Amino acid sequence: MVSRKPLLTSFLCLVLILGAFALIRLNKRDPERIRHNLALLGRMVSKSAKETPKPFLAKIREAKILLDKSCQIIVDEEAISGTYNPQQVAALVERFQGQILEARLSFYDIKISFPEKHEAIIHCTARLKGATQSNERFDEFRELKIQANKIKGKWRFTRFQTIEALEK
Numbered sequence: 001m002v003s004r005k006p007l008l009t010s011f012l013c014l015v016l017i018l019g020a021f022a023l024i025r026l027n028k029r030d031p032e033r034i035r036h037n038l039a040l041l042g043r044m045v046s047k048s049a050k051e052t053p054k055p056f057l058a059k060i061r062e063a064k065i066l067l068d069k070s071c072q073i074i075v076d077e078e079a080i081s082g083t084y085n086p087q088q089v090a091a092l093v094e095r096f097q098g099q100i101l102e103a104r105l106s107f108y109d110i111k112i113s114f115p116e117k118h119e120a121i122i123h124c125t126a127r128l129k130g131a132t133q134s135n136e137r138f139d140e141f142r143e144l145k146i147q148a149n150k151i152k153g154k155w156r157f158t159r160f161q162t163i164e165a166l167e168k
Contacts, residue, residue: 031112033155034120034148038107041066041157045105047097047130059090068149068156075142075162103130118150123163 044062047053063086072083080092097103110124124146129139147159 030114030120030150030155034112034122035110037066037148037155037157038110038122038124038146042105042107045093045096045103045128047100047103049102053097056090056094059093060087063087063090063093065154066157068151068158071157072159072161074160099133101131101133101135103128120148120150120155122146122148 040062044059044066067084067086067089069085070083071085071089073089074081084092105126105128108125108127110122113121115121122145124144126142126144127140128142131137143163145159145161145163146157148155148157150156
């Protein structure tokens, strides 16, 4: 007759190994999710001359997915710096897109650290390239420090801070 003790021990070891594997896998997903959210943010701000503009309500929906209820923006332009809710950020994006023909926001050199369990600090370079309504070209780089918090299992951006404007 087979003893149940080795069978139970083997089962518990298997459960522990699977649990450790799942924990490692979930921790690897967090940086991927944050990078994905940065890409979504870039698409939300970007505007193509060929595409029809997204409706304002779609921008609000996107902002609610990406941003916390209160998101702090600290940039060189004092008129933009402040604390906003997702609807207000969507309005800023709408206003920006009304002043340009086309623009593309992309993020590079992304470094993510996790100082606490549900908090992430992202250091990256943001590039905003495009043309204004008067057909003036712009190509700007900013070094950013972004804070994100995991709220109800979803990563939301809570703070954007310009560290410095970079020269080409």
